[in-house]
Amino acid sequence: MKRTIAFLLMAVMLVSLLTACGCKHEWAEATCTDPKTCTLCEETEGDSLGHSYLDATCEAPKTCRRCGKTKGDALEHEWAEATCEDPMTCTLCGATEGEALGHEWSESTCTEPAVCDVCGAEDGEPGEHTWLDATCEAPMTCEVCGATEGEPGDHVEGEAELADYDLVEATAVYDTPCTVCGEVISSETLTMPQLHSDGYFLLTPQDYVDRLYNIFTSETDLYCELYVNEDMDDVITCDMWSTVSDNMYFAYTYFYDGDYSLVEADSDKNMFFNEMWTILDCVSSDDVMDASTTLLAMILAIDPSLDVASATELVVELTANNAISYNGIDYTLEVYDEAEVELLFTAIVAG
Ligand SMILES: [Zn+2]
Ligand SMILES: [Zn+2]
Numbered sequence: 001m002k003r004t005i006a007f008l009l010m011a012v013m014l015v016s017l018l019t020a021c022g023c024k025h026e027w028a029e030a031t032c033t034d035p036k037t038c039t040l041c042e043e044t045e046g047d048s049l050g051h052s053y054l055d056a057t058c059e060a061p062k063t064c065r066r067c068g069k070t071k072g073d074a075l076e077h078e079w080a081e082a083t084c085e086d087p088m089t090c091t092l093c094g095a096t097e098g099e100a101l102g103h104e105w106s107e108s109t110c111t112e113p114a115v116c117d118v119c120g121a122e123d124g125e126p127g128e129h130t131w132l133d134a135t136c137e138a139p140m141t142c143e144v145c146g147a148t149e150g151e152p153g154d155h156v157e158g159e160a161e162l163a164d165y166d167l168v169e170a171t172a173v174y175d176t177p178c179t180v181c182g183e184v185i186s187s188e189t190l191t192m193p194q195l196h197s198d199g200y201f202l203l204t205p206q207d208y209v210d211r212l213y214n215i216f217t218s219e220t221d222l223y224c225e226l227y228v229n230e231d232m233d234d235v236i237t238c239d240m241w242s243t244v245s246d247n248m249y250f251a252y253t254y255f256y257d258g259d260y261s262l263v264e265a266d267s268d269k270n271m272f273f274n275e276m277w278t279i280l281d282c283v284s285s286d287d288v289m290d291a292s293t294t295l296l297a298m299i300l301a302i303d304p305s306l307d308v309a310s311a312t313e314l315v316v317e318l319t320a321n322n323a324i325s326y327n328g329i330d331y332t333l334e335v336y337d338e339a340e341v342e343l344l345f346t347a348i349v350a351g
């Protein structure tokens with residue numbers, strides 16, 4: 001009996017033991033939706049974990065990192081326009097679509113490398129200037145961009161050209177121009193060696209009168225008035241009168257052209273004459289002195305190469321020989337009218 005009781009006690013104890021434990025739980029870990037759960041008796045412990053969502057992306061909606069459950073929709077891409085270097089790109093996820101546009105390069109210049117007209121990117125190095133040589137007007141200059149370097153160069157000397165002449169003063173101005181810019185680099189005034197050319201005197205009657213007047217004034221003691229007399233029809237007379245010792249003195253000059261026609265005083269066409277006659281009206285012995293002086297002045301007026309000393313020698317020689325040739329001019333001096341005591345002086349361009 002005691003054993004039976006003991007056995008029963010043990011059985012009861014065992015049953016109560018078993019009842020207290022109930023089940024030997026085998027726990028499954030809690031999930032997003034279920035708490036920790038016994039796989040045998042389904043007893044639970046604690047709470048479910050709840051979903052742990054990752055943010056939605058362009059590709060996927062909000063998604064639970066544990067179970068993959070999604071919520072809502074995926075985002076839309078936010079496209080940024082394609083650029084020279086990048087295709088259309090999502091600012092959120094970096095996804096791309098299409099191609100980059102490519103740069104639109106402008107030509108490089110002397111001073112700038114090639115530049116993209118769209119984005120301003122630069123490529124390579126600036127080009128080289130294309131230099132034109134310096135001239136007298138401009139320094140070395142790039143024909144493309146106009147950049148300059150250094151100083152302008154020298155003028156290029158051309159040939160001297162007759163720029164001006166003065167038949168009264170018997171001077172000629174020769175200008176030496178620059179062949180590039182035309183600027184006159186130098187100017188030279190030369191005494192004309194002669195006042196005749198191609199068989200003609202270059203002087204007009206008025207030039208001769210003006211020149212003779214200058215010479216009378218600068219080289220002689222005579223007071224004189226000279227003028228072209230246009231009163232005597234077509235006959236030009238160059239009336240000179242001078243007073244020395246209250247003595248009046250006259251000389252009449254006639255200009256002839258190549259056909260032995262008298263040159264009209266007021267005609268521009270009669271620029272040339274090749275023969276000059278002067279009648280020296282010597283009334284008294286004082287006039288002879290004045291006539292010599294007038295001869296001297298006339299020879300100086302006709303031939304600018306002479307100085308007073310050489311002209312004086314010519315007058316002496318002419319008086320002695322009645323005919324001389326000098327510097328392309330034939331001079332004669334002869335008695336024109338013995339009764340009136342008139343001398344005829346001629347100057348004729350030789351040839
Ligand atoms: Zn259990
Ligand atoms: Zn979940």
Ligand SMILES: [Zn+2]
Nearest residue numbers: 058077090093
């Ligand atoms: Zn995106």
Ligand SMILES: [Zn+2]
Nearest residue numbers: 084103116119
């Ligand atoms: Zn670009």
Ligand SMILES: [Zn+2]
Nearest residue numbers: 110129142145
């Ligand atoms: Zn340049």
Ligand SMILES: [Zn+2]
Nearest residue numbers: 136155178181
């Ligand atoms: Zn120049």
